[in-house]
Amino acid sequence: MNLSISRRQFLKTATFAAGALLAGCGPKGAPGARVTLTQWYHQYGETGTQDAVLRYAREYTKQHPGIAVRVIWIPGDYSTKLGTALLTRNGPDVFESTLSEPMVTAGEVAPLDDLFTPEIRADFNPKDLEINSVGGRIYGVKMFDDTAALYYRKSLLEKAGVDPPRTMDALIAAVKKLNTDDRKGLFVGNDGGVGSLINIAPWSAGSDFLVDGHIVFDNPRTAAAYEKVLELNATGALLLGAPTDWYDPSALTQGLAAMQWTGLWAYPAIRKALGDDVGVLPWPALDAQGTPATFLGGWSSMVNAQSPNVDEAKKYVKWLWIERADLQKDWCLSYGFHVPARPSVARTADALRATVPQTAAHNMTVYGHALPPSWNSAMNTALTDAATHILKEGRPAAGELANAARKCEIVLRRMQE
Amino acid sequence: MAVTAPLSKIKTAAPARPRPKPGANLAFWAFVAPSLIGLIVFTLVPIGWGFLLSLSHAQNTIHPGHYVGLRNYTDMLTDEAFLRSLVTMVLYSLFIVPLTWGMSLGLALLVDKAGWGKSFWRTVFFIPSAVSYVVASLIWRISLFNGLSFGFANHLLAPFGIHPIAWVGTVDPPWYWLVLVTVRLWLQVGFYMIIFIAGLQEIPKSLYEAAAVDGAAPGWQTLRYITLPQLRNTSFSVLMLNLIAAFQAFDEFYNILGGGGQSAGNASLARPPLVYLYSTALGDQDFGRGAAGAFILTALICAVTLIPGKLFGLGRADK
Helix, strand or coil, rough: CCCCCCCHHHHHHHHHHHHHHHHHHCCCCCCCCCCEEEEECCCCCCCCHHHHHHHHHHHHHCCCCCCEEEEEEEEHHHHHHHHHCCCCCCCCCCEEECCHHHHHHHHCCCCCCHCCHHHHHHEEEHHHCCCCCCCCECCCCCCEEEEEEECHHHHHHHHHHHCCCCCCCHHHHHHHHHHCCCHHHHHEECCCCHHHHHHHHHHHHHCEEECCECCCCCCCHHHHHHHHHHHHCCCCCCCCCCCCCCCCHHHHHHHCCCEEEHHHHHHHHHHHHHCCEEEECCCCCCCCCCCEEEEEEEEEEEECCCCCHHHHHHHHHHHHHCCCCCHHHHHHHHCCCECCCCCCHHHHHHHHHHHHHHHHHHHHHHHHHHHCCCCCCCHHHHHHHHHHHCCCCCCCCCHHHHHHHHHHHHHHHHCCC | CCCCCCHCCCCCCCCCCCCCCCCHHHHHHHHEEEEEEEHHHHHHHHHHHHHHHECCCCCCCCCCCCCCCHHHHHEEEEEHHHHHHHHHHHHHHHHHHHHHHHHHHHHHHHHHHCCHHHHHHHHHHHHHHHHHHHHHHHHHHHCCCCCCCCCCHHHHHHHHHHCCCCCCCCCCCCCCHHHHHHHHHHHHHHHHHHHHHHHHHHHHHHHHHHHHHHHHCCCHHHHHHHHHHHHHHHHHHHHHHHHHHCCCHHHHHHHHHHHCCHHHHHHHEEECCHHHHHHHHHHEEHHHHHHHHHHHHHHHHHHHHHHHHHHHHCCCCCC
């Protein structure tokens, strides 16, 4: 048998192989599906979440034959990967994100106003509609609300003779008393609270960042708020250098700190470890003129305006995040802990009736703040630099805030071009 | 000292130029084309494209077109955060470059003099260069230098009555520099050591023999007057490679200080230019300013690597 192949045969085989390889790179359609929608999620930490979203997608296909949904679970720096994917023609059809004005200006997101009938609109928290609106149009359906709380170990506070702190001065005093050789008083993140409190602290002083298209954080209240966090850092009672960061409850559950600022999403893990020995507070008010504060966060579902299947994608978003209250409840409360975005759904959730989540959800409604879509990451970097210099390095606050405000103004002006 | 002509100077008759075979041109292009196409598609076109972007207002788009002249360049050159990142880069280089040079030269001399197990030691010191910066950074942050009493560094200090130190989160003194510098030294000293060993092996034995005959004491005197001058070009390449690497620092800063989901405050403490440009271009999706910053950085790298060479005649072949 002659095993050598001719040049022509070789070229033919090679061309065929290359063709097969290239075909594999193209968009994959599900067999038998008329339309395949690609949907992106960032990687949620709680067990069972990935299986849940795959199940929802399968259920959609079952109810809508011919429409397949390919779910992609993205680990790592999700927003960077999403931003890059949206620049190309191969971006996802449906994705979760936080709306920013440049996404609208660049035509990356499709308006979803027609999904919101007056009844549905009335059933969303107005703040959740506001953060998804630019120029009077809605670009995202809020999937759920997230918030954070100051968790404290009741028994440890009792032993130290400390009341749950309601003001920053009370917090600083409490943190000092709770601090021991093997357990720190409080954990607000490995950077001493720059990342977790950068917005919360000024909000608790009654200040804000960007209101009606104007940068408003350059004021003595913001300065006082950051200087107070500097004072908190100076107690030496903050836990720093922990293996995980503020959004993970390990520092509290492993007894590394007596109090921790972390998300409501972490509550199931905290309850499992500490039982009922835990209470929640909003972040304390700066002083008598301030108010307690927390954030109103969470993700919104959006549709890629460049997608060839915008209408199908919108139908899917409507089905999953507006119509199917049962799936929304499953998603929010069966794995981690989130508050369903729509009050009508949240009201039917038994899990929200326990003391801790009820208090946290109530605090979110009363004290929750959010940043508008025109606040972007360039502004956030400028403010983070200022906050780091003030509350970690002790540089004079007024100059740092004025610098950051000047930079944010430039970014804002460029955005409006 | 007797001087003999080196072998390479002896002329040999040039062979007759072979006549090109038919189809040789085709073969030439078949072999060269893939890498040439790769170079054009993945290097030259992106550089040109990036330059056009640097002249454009390119927010959330990678299509140049909305030209704004040199505004992105003036923006970056007046951006305090970018200028601070350049200062961070220079200070970091002033620290890491001489330190790496000294340590890798020292190791090379020790390993070269080792009586036995020379290749064993060479391998031991070289292995860390094969480790990923990301993995090493995570080990440094989470395991060796975490702020808890069970962190490796704190564990070592405990017997001396020193309380656990939050290495990465402490500003006064700035312990995070210790973490950043040690991880890079561990990763790269072995690599530059190999370059120095190669340089040492190039030095003709006869020079040492001649020096010994002339009465030079082994040790400091031969090191000062023979080894170091003979390593001049090697040293220069090590310094330059090292300097360029320091100017391009990214991984350990990003993974130890923050970014990618960690609390962001520590990242502002020491941010080299590439980390800042990454957040400008990919975080803010402002590709115009990101590209302009990249061209400014490239110009700086070219300047600091080319100027010393021209001024001191370093890197030229010895006369």
